[in-house]
Amino acid sequence: DAGVTQSPTHLIKTRGQQVTLRCSPKSGHDTVSWYQQALGQGPQFIFQYYEEEERQRGNFPDRFSGHQFPNYSSELNVNALLLGDSALYLCASSLTRRSTGELFFGEGSRLTVL
Protein backbone atom coordinates (compact mmCIF):
# COMPACT_ATOMS: atom_id res chain seq x y z
CA ASP A 1 0.00 0.00 0.00
CA ALA A 2 1.67 3.17 -1.23
CA GLY A 3 1.75 6.04 1.19
CA VAL A 4 1.67 9.71 0.30
CA THR A 5 4.17 10.54 -2.43
CA GLN A 6 5.43 13.99 -3.33
CA SER A 7 7.58 15.37 -6.12
CA PRO A 8 10.05 16.86 -6.56
CA THR A 9 11.89 16.21 -3.30
CA HIS A 10 14.16 19.23 -3.65
CA LEU A 11 14.16 22.24 -5.93
CA ILE A 12 15.82 25.62 -6.20
CA LYS A 13 14.13 28.65 -7.74
CA THR A 14 14.88 32.35 -7.96
CA ARG A 15 12.72 35.20 -6.81
CA GLY A 16 9.80 35.95 -9.12
CA GLN A 17 9.66 32.47 -10.60
CA GLN A 18 6.77 30.06 -10.33
CA VAL A 19 6.78 26.53 -8.93
CA THR A 20 4.47 23.52 -9.08
CA LEU A 21 4.60 20.76 -6.48
CA ARG A 22 2.80 17.45 -6.83
CA CYS A 23 1.21 15.01 -4.44
CA SER A 24 -0.37 11.58 -4.73
CA PRO A 25 -2.48 10.66 -1.69
CA LYS A 26 -2.44 7.38 0.16
CA SER A 27 -4.45 4.71 -1.62
CA GLY A 28 -8.13 5.06 -0.78
CA HIS A 29 -7.87 8.64 0.48
CA ASP A 30 -9.94 11.38 -1.12
CA THR A 31 -8.73 14.55 0.58
CA VAL A 32 -5.43 16.39 0.22
CA SER A 33 -4.15 19.15 2.49
CA TRP A 34 -1.03 21.22 1.95
CA TYR A 35 1.19 22.60 4.70
CA GLN A 36 4.20 24.90 4.70
CA GLN A 37 6.91 24.18 7.26
CA ALA A 38 9.55 26.85 7.67
CA LEU A 39 12.83 25.85 9.31
CA GLY A 40 12.39 25.32 13.04
CA GLN A 41 8.62 25.83 12.93
CA GLY A 42 5.52 23.70 13.01
CA PRO A 43 3.64 23.06 9.75
CA GLN A 44 1.18 25.77 8.76
CA PHE A 45 -2.02 24.93 6.89
CA ILE A 46 -2.20 26.33 3.34
CA PHE A 47 -5.39 24.77 1.94
CA GLN A 48 -7.32 21.57 1.48
CA TYR A 49 -8.89 19.94 -1.54
CA TYR A 50 -11.84 17.58 -1.64
CA GLU A 51 -13.92 16.59 -4.65
CA GLU A 52 -11.63 18.72 -6.83
CA GLU A 53 -12.52 21.90 -4.95
CA GLU A 54 -10.72 24.01 -2.39
CA ARG A 55 -12.64 23.33 0.80
CA GLN A 56 -10.64 25.34 3.32
CA ARG A 57 -7.85 27.86 3.17
CA GLY A 58 -5.35 29.09 5.70
CA ASN A 59 -3.81 32.54 5.94
CA PHE A 60 -1.82 32.45 2.70
CA PRO A 61 -1.93 34.96 -0.19
CA ASP A 62 -3.47 34.28 -3.58
CA ARG A 63 0.00 33.56 -4.96
CA PHE A 64 -0.61 30.11 -3.50
CA SER A 65 -3.09 28.10 -5.54
CA GLY A 66 -3.88 24.49 -6.04
CA HIS A 67 -5.76 21.86 -7.89
CA GLN A 68 -7.10 18.38 -7.31
CA PHE A 69 -7.55 15.90 -10.11
CA PRO A 70 -10.24 13.21 -10.52
CA ASN A 71 -7.75 10.58 -9.28
CA TYR A 72 -7.42 12.62 -6.03
CA SER A 73 -3.83 13.70 -6.72
CA SER A 74 -3.09 17.36 -6.19
CA GLU A 75 -0.80 20.20 -7.19
CA LEU A 76 0.36 23.25 -5.28
CA ASN A 77 1.36 26.27 -7.34
CA VAL A 78 3.22 29.27 -6.03
CA ASN A 79 3.62 32.34 -8.23
CA ALA A 80 5.99 35.29 -7.92
CA LEU A 81 8.24 33.47 -5.46
CA LEU A 82 9.67 35.38 -2.52
CA LEU A 83 12.69 34.50 -0.40
CA GLY A 84 10.27 33.84 2.46
CA ASP A 85 8.62 31.04 0.50
CA SER A 86 11.66 28.86 1.15
CA ALA A 87 10.33 25.97 3.21
CA LEU A 88 9.40 22.32 3.30
CA TYR A 89 6.01 21.85 1.64
CA LEU A 90 4.13 18.91 3.06
CA CYS A 91 1.17 17.15 1.53
CA ALA A 92 -1.16 15.23 3.81
CA SER A 93 -3.94 12.90 2.76
CA SER A 94 -7.03 11.79 4.60
CA LEU A 95 -10.45 10.29 4.09
CA THR A 96 -13.42 12.60 4.42
CA ARG A 97 -15.92 9.78 4.22
CA ARG A 98 -15.75 7.92 7.55
CA SER A 99 -13.32 10.54 8.76
CA THR A 100 -11.16 9.86 11.78
CA GLY A 101 -9.27 13.15 11.64
CA GLU A 102 -5.98 11.34 11.03
CA LEU A 103 -3.65 12.79 8.42
CA PHE A 104 -0.87 10.94 6.62
CA PHE A 105 2.05 13.09 5.53
CA GLY A 106 4.37 12.74 2.58
CA GLU A 107 8.11 13.31 2.83
CA GLY A 108 7.73 16.83 1.49
CA SER A 109 9.21 19.02 -1.21
CA ARG A 110 11.99 21.28 0.00
CA LEU A 111 11.88 24.57 -1.88
CA THR A 112 14.78 27.01 -1.77
CA VAL A 113 14.24 30.47 -3.24
CA LEU A 114 17.40 32.42 -4.05
Place this chain on the structure above:
Amino acid sequence: GENVEQHPSTLSVQEGDSAVIKCTYSDSASNYFPWYKQELGKRPQLIIDIRSNVGEKKDQRIAVTLNKTAKHFSLHITETQPEDSAVYFCAATNAGGTSYGKLTFGQGTILTVHP
Protein backbone atom coordinates in the same frame (compact mmCIF):
# COMPACT_ATOMS: atom_id res chain seq x y z
CA GLY B 1 -9.23 30.43 14.78
CA GLU B 2 -7.42 27.83 16.80
CA ASN B 3 -4.14 28.63 18.52
CA VAL B 4 -1.86 25.95 19.98
CA GLU B 5 0.98 26.72 22.37
CA GLN B 6 3.63 24.08 23.10
CA HIS B 7 6.22 23.89 25.88
CA PRO B 8 9.09 23.43 26.35
CA SER B 9 10.81 24.29 23.08
CA THR B 10 13.77 22.07 23.96
CA LEU B 11 14.00 19.16 26.37
CA SER B 12 17.11 17.22 27.27
CA VAL B 13 16.91 13.99 29.31
CA GLN B 14 19.07 11.04 30.19
CA GLU B 15 18.26 7.65 28.72
CA GLY B 16 15.69 5.91 30.88
CA ASP B 17 14.19 9.12 32.23
CA SER B 18 10.68 10.32 31.45
CA ALA B 19 9.85 13.25 29.18
CA VAL B 20 6.73 15.41 29.30
CA ILE B 21 5.61 17.91 26.65
CA LYS B 22 2.62 20.16 27.24
CA CYS B 23 0.24 21.95 24.88
CA THR B 24 -2.67 24.30 25.32
CA TYR B 25 -5.35 25.10 22.77
CA SER B 26 -7.84 27.92 22.47
CA ASP B 27 -10.83 26.61 20.49
CA SER B 28 -13.26 24.65 22.63
CA ALA B 29 -14.67 23.08 19.43
CA SER B 30 -11.42 21.17 18.86
CA ASN B 31 -11.98 17.47 19.47
CA TYR B 32 -8.98 15.66 17.96
CA PHE B 33 -5.43 16.04 19.28
CA PRO B 34 -2.63 14.18 17.51
CA TRP B 35 1.05 14.12 18.33
CA TYR B 36 3.64 13.88 15.58
CA LYS B 37 7.31 12.93 15.70
CA GLN B 38 9.56 14.42 13.07
CA GLU B 39 13.13 13.29 12.60
CA LEU B 40 15.59 15.53 10.81
CA GLY B 41 14.68 15.84 7.13
CA LYS B 42 11.76 13.45 7.45
CA ARG B 43 7.98 13.73 7.36
CA PRO B 44 5.91 14.13 10.52
CA GLN B 45 4.71 10.73 11.72
CA LEU B 46 1.71 10.23 13.94
CA ILE B 47 2.73 8.58 17.21
CA ILE B 48 -0.45 8.84 19.24
CA ASP B 49 -3.70 10.76 19.22
CA ILE B 50 -6.59 11.40 21.57
CA ARG B 51 -10.17 12.47 21.07
CA SER B 52 -12.18 14.68 23.32
CA ASN B 53 -14.36 11.86 24.62
CA VAL B 54 -11.46 10.29 26.56
CA GLY B 55 -9.08 11.68 29.14
CA GLU B 56 -6.07 9.44 28.64
CA LYS B 57 -4.64 7.06 26.10
CA LYS B 58 -1.56 4.86 26.33
CA ASP B 59 0.51 2.97 23.79
CA GLN B 60 3.50 1.14 25.28
CA ARG B 61 5.95 3.85 26.48
CA ILE B 62 3.85 6.73 25.19
CA ALA B 63 0.78 8.24 26.80
CA VAL B 64 -1.32 11.32 26.20
CA THR B 65 -3.64 13.06 28.64
CA LEU B 66 -6.36 15.58 27.86
CA ASN B 67 -8.00 18.12 30.15
CA LYS B 68 -10.89 19.66 28.20
CA THR B 69 -11.84 22.06 30.95
CA ALA B 70 -8.39 23.59 31.07
CA LYS B 71 -7.87 23.11 27.31
CA HIS B 72 -4.54 21.40 27.64
CA PHE B 73 -3.07 18.07 26.67
CA SER B 74 0.28 16.45 27.34
CA LEU B 75 2.57 13.80 25.90
CA HIS B 76 4.38 11.50 28.29
CA ILE B 77 7.27 9.30 27.19
CA THR B 78 8.62 6.85 29.75
CA GLU B 79 11.92 4.95 29.71
CA THR B 80 13.28 7.23 27.01
CA GLN B 81 15.76 5.85 24.48
CA PRO B 82 18.23 7.67 22.18
CA GLU B 83 16.01 6.84 19.20
CA ASP B 84 13.28 8.95 20.79
CA SER B 85 15.39 12.02 19.96
CA ALA B 86 13.43 14.10 17.45
CA VAL B 87 11.13 17.10 17.18
CA TYR B 88 7.67 16.51 18.60
CA PHE B 89 4.61 18.50 17.53
CA CYS B 90 1.20 18.64 19.11
CA ALA B 91 -1.80 19.65 17.05
CA ALA B 92 -5.51 20.27 17.37
CA THR B 93 -8.50 20.29 15.07
CA ASN B 94 -12.25 19.87 14.93
CA ALA B 95 -12.41 16.55 13.12
CA GLY B 96 -15.73 16.32 11.34
CA GLY B 97 -16.56 19.98 11.74
CA THR B 98 -16.13 22.80 9.25
CA SER B 99 -12.39 22.89 9.91
CA TYR B 100 -11.96 19.20 9.29
CA GLY B 101 -8.44 18.28 8.31
CA LYS B 102 -7.05 21.68 9.19
CA LEU B 103 -4.55 20.85 11.90
CA THR B 104 -3.14 23.70 13.93
CA PHE B 105 0.32 22.75 15.14
CA GLY B 106 2.32 23.83 18.13
CA GLN B 107 5.79 25.25 17.67
CA GLY B 108 7.54 21.95 18.35
CA THR B 109 9.76 20.50 21.08
CA ILE B 110 13.27 19.31 20.32
CA LEU B 111 13.77 16.24 22.50
CA THR B 112 17.32 15.01 23.02
CA VAL B 113 17.91 11.74 24.87
CA HIS B 114 21.50 11.32 26.04
CA PRO B 115 22.86 7.75 26.29
